[in-house]
Amino acid sequence: MKVGLLYSRIRRDEKLLLSELRDRGHEVAKIDVRDEQFGLSDPPEAFDGVDVVVDRCLATSRSLYVTQFLDAYDVPVVNGSDTADVCSDKVKNSLALEAAGVPTPTTEVAFTTDSALEIIERFGYPCVIKPVVGSWGRLMAKVESRSAAEAILEHKATLGHYQHKVFYIQEFVEKPGRDIRVVAVDGEPIAAMTRSSDHWLTNAAKGAEVEPFGPDDRVRDLVATASDAVGGGLLGVDLMEAGDDYTVHEVNHTVEFKALNDAVDVDVPAEVVDWLETKVANETEAAV
């Protein structure tokens, strides 16, 4: 098959995928999203002959639009534009999980500092404020007191972009110092790890320690349901242990897996390419 790899920066994750694809003899077109121009009717030449595009664009805003163009061109893309749309916005992400009956941290949204402060006071301290768009844990704040809440809300209201005035507030989940990242393809886990840190953010990009994790039946169920809720594809589902159950706080659509690939025995890029091959074969079969 011919795979189009959509990128704006080649990370280790992309290099791992490229190696796996080439080792298996697949033709790869590397497509730098910064170089292309997207007309309303016809795709750029770079997409000629591709069986599937893998969206690995680091910039979420570009990813959102390019996947929509690819839909318009009838070029298959993973993950799809609907998935990117839901996963890139924390409000949409939370609404989708709630609608699917997936436990997720108690979340409320307000649009003024006064209204947001009411939520925070009602939730009690600590609680968490997150930007509705953003990544790698950036601009997330754990709020410990009313005076801190007032300062943070004022700062956010003053930040230039209008989306910073959408106050997304969550209860703080007392997790046991770690969270769980499951990488799944169409809801099927291929590997999982825990990320531990003394810091309240347990993002591997921020230096959390990683260990392999074996998903139990409950985790597998939640991952399948959460994946389905956001439209499926190659996803990173983030869970926290909460009492005797789990809570899903986020589903990521341009999932990073280098930390996971290092932590577990599973060959993650090989599993991903297996899935791509099956997907393309199925679509070819359906087209005949």
Place this chain on the structure above:
Amino acid sequence: MADTITAEDPLTGEEIEIPSDVEVGEIVDSPATGAELEVISVDPVVLEEAPELEEDWGE
């Protein structure tokens, strides 16, 4: 197996060693300045200063 090739650091003009299996679009760190450099082409190897990360980058 860690082959390296020589490239010019665009910020300092110095020659630096980078892995020979770099991809166009890959980021390498300048050993002199620590700046992130992007591989613009591989034959010949051309490096440019990498764009700054922006708020919506990443997962």
